Amino acid sequence: MRTKKRFLTRNESYLLAIVLIYSTIVALKNPAFLSFENFFDLLRAASGKLLLALGVLVVLISGGIDVSFTAIAIFGGYTSARLMLATDIDNLAFAFLVSASIGILLGSINALIIHIFRLPTLIATLGTSSVFFGLMTILVGTKSINAGQMPSSIINFGSARLFEAVAPSGNTYGLSVFIIPVVFAILVTWFVLYRTMLGRGIFSLGNSEESAKRAGFNLFLIRFFVYSYVGLLAGIMGVVYVAEVRWVNPVSLVGTELSIIAAAVIGGAKLTGGEGTILGTILGIIIIQLFNSTLVFLGLSSSWNDLFVGMILLISVSVTSYQQRLKSRRSLTFSD
């Protein structure tokens, strides 16, 4: 008696179908969509979001939620750029080091607050989000850095490509190096979640805190890792973000956290914890990014973007909830 492991969960296959159908519609409407150039652009633009979403996935699996990661990302990205300008160290590794350290530090503050005061994670990170952002504007300032001032190592990172090709139009295009931290983050997240006891502890905590405690998991260690890891990914994303847009306005980014959480939820992660997959999260981000960048191909204004993302979110959550309801009806639970 054993079921075969499915390659795709049901939710993931729905998402994949949505991606394929939507892409086909766009391609039929506007054949220009089907080009490597476009595909690589899409990947580059999705990289930062995906880094954040992987962090969100891990928190959601642990049964928590974090809304402070955009504040952490901009804190890390902006501070490292400022520091590079102030110290004249024009080195990409330095930028990552500073931003990632800030991310881990702020993430671990989240973890400590949540664990010591046993706060609901939403409230705790809502608070720290404002605190982190306020701290940055006070300590580092609020002046934007434009492309002219930006350290050249960051500018170079933003335009570097793994390989290049020439489009029929004469433009050169290529695969952005942003894919490197993204692939790295995916591998690490996968390894931690599925191949380490720490990762199984994260799932266990999200399934049932009481059972995880009784099983002998160190809940403090798990929480500390989860929130620091979100911070680390946010820190890395901060540098990627600064390099992507080539100038940085410290008030940007904050406020976009809900769309990232939405992507993870579309991908099948549950706010109640214990469930979620990496592939689902990737598909969630791809869908959001697809709408973001391709509505122009359909001749629609970007206002349609929110509408579509919202609809997909509602539909995917409603479908799972409805299936759950049918299931509980069969077991004679009428909790609606």
Add this chain to the structure above:
Amino acid sequence: MQEILVAKGLYKSYGGVHALKDFNFVVGSGEIHCLVGENGSGKSTFVKIVVGAISPDQGEIILNGHHYSHISPIQAIHEGVQVIYQDLSLFPHMSVAENIAINRLIAQGKRLVNQREIENIATEQLSKIGVSLDLFIPVEELSTANRQIVAICRALSLDAKILFMDEPTTALTKVEVDHLLSIVMELKQKGLSVVFISHKLNEVFEVADIITILRDGRKVGDFKPQELDYKTLTYYMTGRKVEYPRYKRSLSDNKPLLEVKNLSRKGNFENISFKLYPGDIVGLIGLLGSGRTELALTLFGLNPPDSGEIIVDGTPLKINSPVEARQLGIGLLPEDRQTKGLFLKKSVKDNISVTLLEKITSKLSIINKNFQRSLSHEAVKNMRIVVPDVEAMVQSLSGGNQQKTIFARWAMTNPKIFILDSPTVGVDVGSKAEIYELIQKLASNGIGIILITDEMPELLANCNKALVLRNGKVIAQLSESDLNQADIGDRIQVLISSNGSSNPIVQRENA
């Protein structure tokens, strides 16, 4: 026989109240030792001491010859102590295999996991008890009985030498209980010691090598099952003679409160017909899945029927929701009081007054707090709910008192029809008798009661009529005189579990 666990002179008190007094306890290897006592008698205090969750004020624990005045949870695990808690402590979204293996991996201090290793551990444990389960489906998709098996396998994976089982059969059907008990017997054959804690005394007699009885934190004694019978056992547990009152309907037939005609719902039940008169206690007995709970929910406005008639007070009508049911004077005490009946984190007062909101609110829908309090006080007194204060959280009450709180909630609404789904699950003997008295008092006051139950003594003590259900059909309707026959219990038992081919022993008749 080798001694696995010895407890010597254990004392534990909480704020001056003795939870355990000079408690001595010996478990030999391959022995099934039943621990019985009413709620608050000290059973769980003792379990907590052995697993290292709390330390005793005095006394010592000897496990496999090692002496401990205070044992830590890790030491307890290394000595082979395992507990299967009532809630099973499983991870619902995780696979069967992982649920079985994960505690062992933690105990071994593993940092990395290997899917193959998890599967091997799971397969090995399952084969120990000769059960086959799909390793890869999430535990949430299993029945309660199979979850129980997963929990047992998890304990075995940690090389358990002594297994504590806390009320393991509460949520199981008769067949599942038999299967579980046979697994327990098999583990015993393999040399495992089991400490079995249960309120279901027939199971205790079935499996026990030794029965230890606790009362008010003191040990009454160790007995062989042959030395006890149901009466002496309950006497030792409660310190008084517990006789279940036998209900006799005193009202004479007039107009039925409820009449059900050919009620059917596909996949749940078909052609159910019966009448409920004032003062009737109609028993619904049958296995889980026989349609009994489904029928109760239908009468309460959930689970709508496909066809048939429900006639309340002479008027045929449709009950579309619990709100309508309540307005018609129908109350329901649900099967699972914890998740479906109570607001666990609310006070006794709030739990009682929730059905009385129209009565206790002013025209502006503001609750009259004093009125709410005095009504709750009255209800607590009438129902003899043992509670320090009506503001106490319902969660902190014993099972019996929780159940009485739900009784109080409905009794205050002056219902006409009261549906009770397994009202004494997880309730100790003493409280059981009190609940029976309550049920019978309500019936004598002219309420019609439908009592769903698993337990034959419960049916026989309370019901003046009964319907036996199998696979969604009424296979026998029993009248008062049928229920008074001496061997009726055994005959109903046969009816419930036989597969339908045999001739019904009790002729079907119309009430």
